Amino acid sequence: MSIITDVIQSTVAVIKGMRRTLAEIPREKWTVQYPDDPITVQPRYRGMHLLHVDENGKEKCVACYLCAAACPSDCIYIEAEDDPRPYEQRVGRDERFAKVYNIDYNRCIFCGFCVEACPKDAITHGYNFEISVYNRSDLLKTKNDLLITKQKQSKNYRVALSSEDVDSEYKEV
Amino acid sequence: MSVAVENIPGQFDDLDQSLESQMTLSMGPQHPSTHGVLRLELKLDGELVVKAIPDIGYLHTGMEKLFEYKKYQQGIVITDRMDYLNPLGNNLAYVMAAEKLLDLEIPERAQTIRVLFCELQRIASHMVWLGTSALDLGAMSVFFFCFRQREKILNLIEAASGGRMTPSYFRIGGLMMDLPAGFERRCQQFIEGFPEALDTFETLATGNTIWQSRTQGVGVISREEAIDWGLTGPCLRASNVDLDLRRDNPYSGYETYDFDVPVETDGDVWARYRVRMRELYESHKIIRQALARLKPGPIKADAPKVVLPDRDDMRKHMDSLIHHFLIVAEGFSIPEGEVYHAIEGSKGELGVYMKSDGTPKPSRVHVRGPSFINLQALPVMSEGEMIADVVAIIGSLDIVLGEIDR
Ligand code: SF4
Ligand code: SF4
Numbered sequence: 001m002s003i004i005t006d007v008i009q010s011t012v013a014v015i016k017g018m019r020r021t022l023a024e025i026p027r028e029k030w031t032v033q034y035p036d037d038p039i040t041v042q043p044r045y046r047g048m049h050l051l052h053v054d055e056n057g058k059e060k061c062v063a064c065y066l067c068a069a070a071c072p073s074d075c076i077y078i079e080a081e082d083d084p085r086p087y088e089q090r091v092g093r094d095e096r097f098a099k100v101y102n103i104d105y106n107r108c109i110f111c112g113f114c115v116e117a118c119p120k121d122a123i124t125h126g127y128n129f130e131i132s133v134y135n136r137s138d139l140l141k142t143k144n145d146l147l148i149t150k151q152k153q154s155k156n157y158r159v160a161l162s163s164e165d166v167d168s169e170y171k172e173v
Numbered sequence: 174m175s176v177a178v179e180n181i182p183g184q185f186d187d188l189d190q191s192l193e194s195q196m197t198l199s200m201g202p203q204h205p206s207t208h209g210v211l212r213l214e215l216k217l218d219g220e221l222v223v224k225a226i227p228d229i230g231y232l233h234t235g236m237e238k239l240f241e242y243k244k245y246q247q248g249i250v251i252t253d254r255m256d257y258l259n260p261l262g263n264n265l266a267y268v269m270a271a272e273k274l275l276d277l278e279i280p281e282r283a284q285t286i287r288v289l290f291c292e293l294q295r296i297a298s299h300m301v302w303l304g305t306s307a308l309d310l311g312a313m314s315v316f317f318f319c320f321r322q323r324e325k326i327l328n329l330i331e332a333a334s335g336g337r338m339t340p341s342y343f344r345i346g347g348l349m350m351d352l353p354a355g356f357e358r359r360c361q362q363f364i365e366g367f368p369e370a371l372d373t374f375e376t377l378a379t380g381n382t383i384w385q386s387r388t389q390g391v392g393v394i395s396r397e398e399a400i401d402w403g404l405t406g407p408c409l410r411a412s413n414v415d416l417d418l419r420r421d422n423p424y425s426g427y428e429t430y431d432f433d434v435p436v437e438t439d440g441d442v443w444a445r446y447r448v449r450m451r452e453l454y455e456s457h458k459i460i461r462q463a464l465a466r467l468k469p470g471p472i473k474a475d476a477p478k479v480v481l482p483d484r485d486d487m488r489k490h491m492d493s494l495i496h497h498f499l500i501v502a503e504g505f506s507i508p509e510g511e512v513y514h515a516i517e518g519s520k521g522e523l524g525v526y527m528k529s530d531g532t533p534k535p536s537r538v539h540v541r542g543p544s545f546i547n548l549q550a551l552p553v554m555s556e557g558e559m560i561a562d563v564v565a566i567i568g569s570l571d572i573v574l575g576e577i578d579r
Contacts (some may be wrong), residue, residue, distance in 0.1 A: 009382040016376050021314040030321045040549050042328065044335035044353065069502045072247035111250045116349070117501040119494060120486060125335065 027113070046125040047101055048108045049087035051146045054093045060122035063098040070117035103146065105131055105139040126151065174402045195223060200561075204232050206309040206564045207375070209574030211548075215560065220564060223442035227548055232578035235314040240538035244504035245271055246345055248538065253339040255540060256576035258301050261294040262312060262518040264343040266540075269424060270514040270525040271345045271545065274507045275479060283347045283469040284426045289360070290330065290454040290462040291425075291516075296367075297326040298519035298571075299449050299456075306446075306568025307378060310387050316379050322370050332356060347473030354507050357464060363459055379450065388443040392566035394553040395440060402550040405543050406521025407452065408570060411437045411444035425516075430459050441568040442562075444467040447570070479505045504533030520544055520571050 032039055041047070042109060052060050057067040063080035070156055079100035091097055115124050200213040210231035217226040221436045222258035236255060252263035265287055272279065275403045279287075291511035304319030327337045330354050342349050394404070399412035409416060416436040419427040437444035473480045481492035481500055499505075507529040515524035521543025528537040546572050554570075555563045 006382075012384050013381040017312070017314065017381060020373055021377050030324060042332040042335070042353075044333070044350075045331060046335040066498065066501045069246075073244055109250060109339070110333055110336065111245070111339070112339075112349070113250070116481065117497075121496060165533045 005051055013121045041127055041129075045113050045127055045129075047113075047115070048126050048128045048141075049146055050124050050151060051101065051129065051143060052122050052124065052148050052149045055150050056087075057149060058087070058093040059091055059097055061095055061101065062092070062096050062122070063099045063116075064099075064119065066115035066117045066119060066166070067123055070113040072111060072113060073107045073109050075104040076114060077102040077104070083099045086104055101146065102144040103141050105141060106136055175236070184252065200563070202228075207567060208305060211567070211572070211574055211577070213551075213563070215563070217560060220559050220561075221556050222555050225563065227550045229545075229548070229552055229577050232574050234579065236579045237538055237540065240535055241536065244533050245535060246504065246509060248535065249344065250339070250341050253336075253341055254575060255542065255579055256298075256518065256523070256544065256573045257338055257375045257525075258298040258519065258539075258573050259294055259519045260340055260517060261290045261342060261538055262298075262368075262523055263540075264341065265291055265425070266514060266516045266518070266523045266525045267346045267391075267538075268529040270512050271507060271518065272509055273512045273514050274527065275476070275527055277346050277474045277479065279347065279425075279474055280471045281426075282468060283472045283474075285463050285467055286348060286352065286472070287343060287425050288430070288468075288521075289331070289460060292459045292463065293326050293329060294362060294457045295456045295519040296431060296453060296460075299321045299329075300326075300452055301500065302375065302449060302571040303378070304567070306565070306571075307384075308567045310384065312384065313379060313576065315374065315543075318370060318373050319378070322367065325366075329356070329360055332359065344480070346476055347471075352467075354376055359468060360464055364464070367457055371450075372456075374450065378446075382404075382447070384535070385443065385463045387562075387565055388446055388569070389439075389441060391442045391562045392425070392558060392569060393441045394475055394550055395553050398553055399550070401554065403544065403546045404521070404550055406517065406519070407445055407448040408521065408547050408550070410435065412440035413438040418522060424514075430462050432459050435532070442565050445569040445571075470528050488527075493520055506531055506533050508534075515541065518543055520573070520576075521547060540576075540579065542577040542579065544570075544572040544574075545579075548572050548577055 054060055063078055065078055065080075068074075068078055077100065078098050080096055081099040083092060084095060084097055087093075110125070112125060132140070161171040178416060195216060195218050198215045198217055199212060199442070201207040201216055202210040207213065212228040214226040215222055221327055234254075238253050239251055242253065249264055252267045253260040255263050300319040300323040304316040304323075307315035307319075330340050330342070331337045333356060334342035336342075388567045394402075394412055396412045396414060399409050400416060403411070405416070413436060415436045417430075418424075420434055432455045433453065435448050437447050473483075476575070477496045479491070481487075482497055487497045488494075509527070509529055509531045511528040513524055513526045515522050517523070522541065523543055524541035526537070526539040526541070527535055530536040541579060551570065553567065554566050556563060558566065
């Protein structure tokens, strides 16, 4: 007898559950057919970095090493150099600039401490999170890979960290 | 030293002298229902569990030692990675321990936002618990409903901090950034949609006879044993002990919120399930209150030597810039002393012990992870149960291996 009630009760439970599940079919979907469809990320998303330039294309970084000091995983490597030439001819906005600027993405944890530390707004996060490679040495990104002028067409591109950028709604990648 | 090898008592001694009908089964570390890389050494008599010995350490990363090599503010990112389902709770325990040593006054808005995010995170953590433990017991669709709600919360966390699983949103002395514009509206949308989801869970699991018979009377732990084993959080409250640090040792302004502490009496898997389900309603209530009392105001404590200055301020004022340089490059030192600060994490009492020797790096940080201590009770709960119920018991403990192994 109790087996029969058990079976009936379990069947009722399954039917009830299935009704709830099937009712979801016509409703709004939250799944995204990634990678065929793009994923949206929030404006503050912390992806791969961008090194910014000023309105004349001069690098903003002054090689102050603050980002390297703030980095909890010690993955930023900088070599500073002075360029005494006039503004029009040099690469940096200021006389001092980073001759070498490497971020080792084997180690980076995308914490945003470097962005928070930079006094010149020279480094921000972009939106790219698809950085897997076949060779670990390819994850060592140099200044050439990180400069915003080199990334204009990439998924990583985003404007400098400003209040409008942060407060805007969603960002399609 | 002439002790014969056979006289040295060993941990696995009685496992070796198994009866004819007994066998030893290794469950995990790659078993999906052990929620990570937990290995259980099960001694079975037929289908009955005679003894269960958890074997941990597969995820050990030396985080507690790592704290000693990082400046105080850099330690925050390590805490994210301990209990990766409750990162904001970990952040809070860590920063509050440091704030206690520094004697910092945290502004109202920052405290409210902290409470808001901790409760959102608690819901997200409980969603993963409910989804995975239901999946272990064969209820597949609950998992998808849970993860949809969690996705909404992760989007909110991402909107504020930029990270989903590793937000590092709290800072010693305040927050990383203020909330983005439109956050309140989106959070409001979430809390309006959430009761319907709770309804779904109640239909799919609570009212389901299959679910009830899988969980009721399974993995019982008595009130006395629960206290002896040092259980905390929902596991303790399911054994009829009314203890919640949010109410009994309030921090971050929890004493001003109106919420109940759910307690159940049976101490079985079902009771633990009910406690967590009822906690979801309470967290929902707290989020609603926190959102209602969000007022504009400062989000960082007034301590220029510890807290990074406002970015605008830093660009305009020389002294702010100097402080900024010093904090980032040298770190800040905390007066000598030691402190223990515990919060009610999503899994229990999450405590951080911090010892400072007056330098910019802590001389010792220890974390009391609730998962680690709750897991100790697994042998008590599972002895005499069927092997299939061990899966239900592990699910009901809500362990995260990242926190157990650290
Ligand atoms: S995001 Fe964090 S880990 Fe990565 S480079 Fe910046 S500070 Fe270092
Ligand atoms: S990126 Fe910013 S913090 Fe890093 S060296 Fe350049 S200016 Fe300094």
